Amino acid sequence: MSIDVVLQVLVGGILVGGLYALVAFGLSLIYGVVRILNFAHGTILAVTGVVASLIFARWQLSPVLIFILLVPSVFLLGAVFYRGLLHPLERRSPLEATIGTVLVTVGALLILSDVTAVLAGPTQRNIMLRSPVIEVGNIVISVTQLAILAAIVVMTLVIHAVLKATWFGIAVRAVTQEPIAAELCGARSLQVKTLTFGVGSATVAIAAVLYVLTFPVDPYMGFGLTVKAFTIIVVGGIGNLPGALIVGVLLGVAEGLVGLFWGPEWSPAISVILLLLILVAFPAGIRWRRG
Amino acid sequence: MNRAVFAVVATIVVAGLAVLPLLGAPYWTTFVFSILIAYVLAQSWDWVAGEMGYINLGHYVFYGIGAYAFAIALTSALMPSVPLAMVIAVLVVAIVAAVLALPLFRLRGDYFAFGTLALLPLAEVLTNNNTWLTGGADGIVLPVAHVLQAAFWLALILAVASFAVTLVINRAPFGFALRSIRNDEEVAEVIGLPLLPTKIKALVLSSLFAGMAGAIQAWQMSYIDAVTVFGLNVALVPIAMALLGGSGLRWGPFIGVVLLAGIQQWLLVNITMLQATVYGAIILLIGRYMPGGILRAGILRGLPWLAPLTREHGAFVADTAIDQVASSSAVMSAEMPLDRIVPRGTETPLLVCRDVAKAFGGNRALAGVSFNVAQGEIVGLVGQNGSGKTTLFNCISKVHSLNGGEIRFSGRDLSGLRRDQMAGLGVGRTYQIPRPFGDLTVAENVALSLMFGPQREIPARALTEARSFLAYAELDHRRDVRADTLSLQEKKLLEFARALATRPKLLLVDEIASGLTPVEVRRFVDRIRAVRDDYGITVIWVEHIASALNAAADRIIVLEQGQLIADGPPAVVFRDQRVLASYLGAAEVVE
Numbered sequence: 001m002s003i004d005v006v007l008q009v010l011v012g013g014i015l016v017g018g019l020y021a022l023v024a025f026g027l028s029l030i031y032g033v034v035r036i037l038n039f040a041h042g043t044i045l046a047v048t049g050v051v052a053s054l055i056f057a058r059w060q061l062s063p064v065l066i067f068i069l070l071v072p073s074v075f076l077l078g079a080v081f082y083r084g085l086l087h088p089l090e091r092r093s094p095l096e097a098t099i100g101t102v103l104v105t106v107g108a109l110l111i112l113s114d115v116t117a118v119l120a121g122p123t124q125r126n127i128m129l130r131s132p133v134i135e136v137g138n139i140v141i142s143v144t145q146l147a148i149l150a151a152i153v154v155m156t157l158v159i160h161a162v163l164k165a166t167w168f169g170i171a172v173r174a175v176t177q178e179p180i181a182a183e184l185c186g187a188r189s190l191q192v193k194t195l196t197f198g199v200g201s202a203t204v205a206i207a208a209v210l211y212v213l214t215f216p217v218d219p220y221m222g223f224g225l226t227v228k229a230f231t232i233i234v235v236g237g238i239g240n241l242p243g244a245l246i247v248g249v250l251l252g253v254a255e256g257l258v259g260l261f262w263g264p265e266w267s268p269a270i271s272v273i274l275l276l277l278i279l280v281a282f283p284a285g286i287r288w289r290r291g
Numbered sequence: 292m293n294r295a296v297f298a299v300v301a302t303i304v305v306a307g308l309a310v311l312p313l314l315g316a317p318y319w320t321t322f323v324f325s326i327l328i329a330y331v332l333a334q335s336w337d338w339v340a341g342e343m344g345y346i347n348l349g350h351y352v353f354y355g356i357g358a359y360a361f362a363i364a365l366t367s368a369l370m371p372s373v374p375l376a377m378v379i380a381v382l383v384v385a386i387v388a389a390v391l392a393l394p395l396f397r398l399r400g401d402y403f404a405f406g407t408l409a410l411l412p413l414a415e416v417l418t419n420n421n422t423w424l425t426g427g428a429d430g431i432v433l434p435v436a437h438v439l440q441a442a443f444w445l446a447l448i449l450a451v452a453s454f455a456v457t458l459v460i461n462r463a464p465f466g467f468a469l470r471s472i473r474n475d476e477e478v479a480e481v482i483g484l485p486l487l488p489t490k491i492k493a494l495v496l497s498s499l500f501a502g503m504a505g506a507i508q509a510w511q512m513s514y515i516d517a518v519t520v521f522g523l524n525v526a527l528v529p530i531a532m533a534l535l536g537g538s539g540l541r542w543g544p545f546i547g548v549v550l551l552a553g554i555q556q557w558l559l560v561n562i563t564m565l566q567a568t569v570y571g572a573i574i575l576l577i578g579r580y581m582p583g584g585i586l587r588a589g590i591l592r593g594l595p596w597l598a599p600l601t602r603e604h605g606a607f608v609a610d611t612a613i614d615q616v617a618s619s620s621a622v623m624s625a626e627m628p629l630d631r632i633v634p635r636g637t638e639t640p641l642l643v644c645r646d647v648a649k650a651f652g653g654n655r656a657l658a659g660v661s662f663n664v665a666q667g668e669i670v671g672l673v674g675q676n677g678s679g680k681t682t683l684f685n686c687i688s689k690v691h692s693l694n695g696g697e698i699r700f701s702g703r704d705l706s707g708l709r710r711d712q713m714a715g716l717g718v719g720r721t722y723q724i725p726r727p728f729g730d731l732t733v734a735e736n737v738a739l740s741l742m743f744g745p746q747r748e749i750p751a752r753a754l755t756e757a758r759s760f761l762a763y764a765e766l767d768h769r770r771d772v773r774a775d776t777l778s779l780q781e782k783k784l785l786e787f788a789r790a791l792a793t794r795p796k797l798l799l800v801d802e803i804a805s806g807l808t809p810v811e812v813r814r815f816v817d818r819i820r821a822v823r824d825d826y827g828i829t830v831i832w833v834e835h836i837a838s839a840l841n842a843a844a845d846r847i848i849v850l851e852q853g854q855l856i857a858d859g860p861p862a863v864v865f866r867d868q869r870v871l872a873s874y875l876g877a878a879e880v881v882e
Contacts, residue, residue, distance in 0.1 A: 037401040039408070085579050095344060095473075096582040099534060102346060102404050103578025106527060110571030118565055223523060227409045265420050272413040279394040279406065 004138040009256040015145055016215060017252020018152035019207045021245045023225060024232035025159055026203035032176040032239045033196040036086060036101045040109040042229060043222025044201055047116050048074055048208035050217055053125045063127060063213060071205045078201025079194045081108070086197075087190065109223060116219035124216035148210045155206055160241055172196055176239060224268050231275040308447055312440040320443055324511065326552045327446040328504045332529035333536075333544035334453040335500035340530075341539030342466060343493050344473030345396075348530060349407030350501055352414050355520030357384045357502025358509035362431040363424065365510075371434070377506050384502030385495050392491040411521050418517040430516025433509065442511035449503055456496075457541065464742045464750060467731075469493055471739050474728035481688055482793050483714030483743035524567050528555075531574045537584025546586060627763050628756050632666075632796055632827030639702050641666045641797060641829050642687070646696030649682055649853075656682040657853045659696070664797070669823050669830045671840035671861065674850035675873065680833045681723060683850070684799045688720045689713050700797065715745055719795030723802045723833075725782035727789075729775030736774050736785055737761055740792035757792065764788035764818075780807065791822070798822065800832045804839055812836055816843045837865060849873070 027041050052066050061069075085108075089100040131143040163169035171192045174182035183189045211217060228251060236243030251274070255267040312320045336350045360383040364376035391410070398406045418425045425431065460466040468489050471479035480486045509515045519525065528551070536547025551573070558569055581588050640663035649657040657679045664670050672680050685691045687698055689710045698705045700716055708716075728736050737757035741748045748756065761767040764784040769777065774785060783803050790798060804815040816839050822828045834840055840847060840861060847864040849857040851873045857864045864870055 037405050039405070085575070088579070089582065092582060098401055098404070099346065099538065100578045100582030102348070102401060103531070103534060103582060104575050106348075106408075107571040107573075107575025107578060110524065110527075110574065111568050114565060114567035114571065118568075223408075224412055227412065230405055230409070263420075265416070269413055269416045269420075272409045275406065275409060276391075276394045279397045 002138075006257070006260065007137075007139050009260045010253055011139060011141060011145070013253035013256030014249050015148060015152075015252070016211075016255070017249035018149065018245070019211050019215075019248075020225070020228050020232060020252055021248025022152060022155060022207035022210075023204050024229040024236070024244045024248055025156075025241065026200035026207075027226070027229040028233040028236075028238050028240075028244060029172065029203070030197055030200035031233070033172050034082070034086075034193045036105070037230070038200075039102065039105040039226060040112060040222065041200075041204060042225030042227075043109045043112045044074060044078075044204040045208040045211060045225055046217055046219055046222035047112050048205045049212040050116050050120050050125065050219060052209050052212050053127050053217065054120055056127045057125075063129070063209060067206070067209045070209060071202050074205035075198040075202035079198035081201075082194050082197035087193070113219045113222055120219065122219055124218045126212050126214070126216045129213060142214075144213055148213060151206075151210055155203075156241065156245055159203070163241070168192075168195060168199075173239075224271075227275070228271045231271040231278070234275060235278055305447065305451060309444065312443045317439065320439060322552075322556060324439070324443050324446055326548060327443075327450040328508050329529050329532060329552055330450050330545060330548045331446070331453045331500055331504040333533035333548050334450075334457060335497040335504075336530055337533045337538055337544050338457070338460060338469070339493050339497045340533070341543070342460065342469040342473065343490070345490070345493075346401075346404040347395075347407045347494070347497070348404050348527065349410035350497070350530065351526035352407075352410045352521065353384050353388060353498035353501040354505035354508075355414055355418075355517075356387055357381070357505030358515050358520050359418065359425060359431070359505075360384065360502070361506035362433055362509050362515055365433055365435075366431060373435075373510065377503070380502055380506040381499055384498050384505075388495045388498035389491055392487075392494045395494075396487060396490045411523055411526050415517045415521040418521065425517070428516065430514060430519075433513040433515075435510060435513050438510055438513070442507050445507050446504070446511075449500065449507065453500055454545075456500075461541070462750060464747070465489075465492070467735065467739055467742055467750060470731060471728050474730060475726050477690065477710075478722070478726045478728070479739070479743070480710040481690065481714060481720060482740045482789065483711050483745075484739075485709070485711045524570065527574065528570075531570075531577065534582070534584055535573075535577050537586035540584065540586050543584050543586055547584065550585070627759050627791060627826070629791070629794055629826045629828075631825070640664055641668075641701060642831075643699040644683075644687075644696070645698075647683070647686060647693060647698060648695035649679075649686055649691055650694050655853050657686065657850075660850070660853070660855045661696075662848055662855060662858055664829060664831060666796075666829055667823060667827060668846060669819060669832065669844045671844035671847045672831055672833045672850070673835070673837070673840065673847060677852075678850040679853040680850055681801060682853075684720060684801055684831075684833065687713075687797075687799060688718055711743070714743070714793050714795075717794070717796030718799065719790040719793040719797070720799035721783070721786035721790045721801050721803055725779070725786045727774035727777065727782055727785050729773065731774055732771050733766060733774050733777065733785060734758065734761065734770040737788050737792045740789050744792070744794055746794075757788075760788040760792045763791065780811070787818070791828075795828060797829045797831070800830060800834075802833055802835065804834055804836055812839050813842075815839065819843050841865065 023042060023045060027038065030036060030038055030041070048070055052063075052070060055061055055066050055069070056063070085104050086101055089097045089104070092100060129144050133140050133142045134146070135141075163172060171182065171187040174185065174187055175189060175192050175196075179189060182192075208217070232244050232247045232251060236245075236247040251271060254274075255270055258270055259267045308323065311323060332350065332354060336347060339345050339347045339350075357380045361376045361380035364379040365371060365373065395403065395406055419428050421427075460469070468479070468484050471484060472486070472489065476486055505520065529548070532547040532551045533544040534547065535551055536545065537543030554573070555570075558566055562569060577584075585591065642664040644663070645661050647657050647660040648655070660679070660683065672683070674680050682691065686693055687700075687705075689705065689708055689712075693706070700713075700718060703716070705713070727733075728739065731739075734754055734757045737760050738750065738753035741753035741756055742750060758767055758770060761770050764787050766781060766784045766788060769781060774782070777785060787800070787803060790800075800819065804812045807815070819830055819832060820843055823830055832840065832844065844861055846859065847857070847861050848855060849864060849867075849870050856873065857867050857870045859867075
């Protein structure tokens, strides 16, 4: 097997890993602020991806337009989902609240994938764009792929900037660290949480539109993706953006390499096995020292 | 419900079910069979979830492993025997559960739920990929047919066994251990419960029943593949059933299984599309509107004829025989059933702290703290808030491990010991902010210490003895109420009684008298002295009330920003300029 094949797989791995990282950002953001593990998180990517491909197939809209159409919609749906179905559970006892959120998000997962499968068919689909390719040695990279890579970097920087500099970002960090104190200082927790759920979901929608431009999506891929995002935030640390990006890319590359050397059917097992191994080695997740 | 009536009704129902396969109604036999299997799954799941508070969404994995192990064993050339294959399936499931317990129980709350749910796709991938073992996506066809009758009876036996185990667990020390974990596992460990072994036992027990259910199901269906035993849609069904009925309630899983199985059967007949959607919607609505289950819904609570089904655990406990003994209104003596600790030689101190250091990140909570405590001493530990007093307690009771130095108790180095072993060695403690096991009764709270202690008392005896400890703390009149309904002061008394019930040699008391009236403080001074004078228990007492320590303590140790700045008799220490400046904030001695 030539080194070129390996490099080609590396490129694909970095690309998909960056998208995993975007999904993980959303999960991490929501978990940090709302303290809810959304089991349907990855399913948002599956559904949004399928919808994007349907829109493209039907009306041939530009991916940028689809992006502008879908991301705000998912933001709204996420916010409404939180307000209507999850927030009311906060009043209950801790155990009931945990059970309730698990059931609500698992129920949403089943509904979303089933409805999508019935409406769009359970097959894999993506958006095929004709774009020129660039050859570096024997490695082929399409302009679309480069654009996706650039978009991942830009989105990461934007999220970072939002968290660092805006009122919302500061409120998010405050609520993550001390929910009650943050509320006393005027960050209304309901407002911040609803916004966060929306933004976290929208992050997945962003990843979805980018994902479907190069990789196929299907209605049932969602939970596997949630597992990957969860592994990434356990390894990278909750609220640690650079950590998530690095781990996401490493995971994507590892999946690519395992698929290459061992068979693609083994790739989905990696994140779960990695998760179990990490949990044995580091009971409390990995705490990265702040420099 | 009257016990005899229940026994008669249950016998009739079980006997009626047992003859069902003989009536020549295969549709009904199959339907009831599926209900029995679902009940076994839902009930065994609830031992871990309802009793222990761990939501194991991957329960179905063990069902699948049982099914596959059975099928593989039965189809292998070596041993085509059904009983042998069942035994093998059970063994395989037990081993897998014990191994998986190690990583899984590193997780809590929804993280645990998530980690266990992730096992399902993993199991599916492994099953589909290891074609040599599992036949891959083709599944396994078993060389049996027409075993519905035998499988039905096996399932019935297993279902009855599940219910029986539930009843036994409810009253056994093991059940109390599970409920203490559900309430507060750190405290459970500190009063002497070996945490991980208990959790592993619970998971293995629960998985065994799931595995057997899987084996029986595989036998009955005579065909299995990965999707039918590891698929996300099917896997969550028994869990949804248990939650629909009411997790943690004796009849919850049963009611939920019957209801949801009925709905499911109706859906199968009447709806061809979007079945998973309807199912998801049911799960979602249960979660949104009644995560406590139907049996906890207010409407049902009001119906008197449903009362036997809707009672909580606490209500069950109060009417069982053992507790009638414990709750009898005989006045208990305030004499605690503790042996007086005989003073040992004075050469080795009971507790030796040498250069103890503990840091949280960059925050040095303790640095180079050294002191000894002799057997039978009462030592007052003072210092400003944040000076490291509670951290020191946490280090001695192994809630934290040290960053440096060493702590010896009875001459034994504590490094490498677990929290429950500390309780066994004789270190008891109270918490500054009381941490009672909220949904257990006051008497049960104290009885747990006795059950987990070195004497491993049975619940009936522990509950009776608990009353003496409660009487000593003047809390006996509140013994039958839920601990979370106590006032703060009562909770502090409960902390005290519960710590004494661990039969400590060394008692660590953390701000038990703060916020009390002077008279009540005085009572605590007397109690602490009595604990030492009457029972020989050594005490370290953290308190901000200098007069109380002055009256109670033989010696005062002062911490300032994690360092020890004074150690001596109260009369000396409370006049030390540095102590006054640091702790009392006074510039001069007030005569």
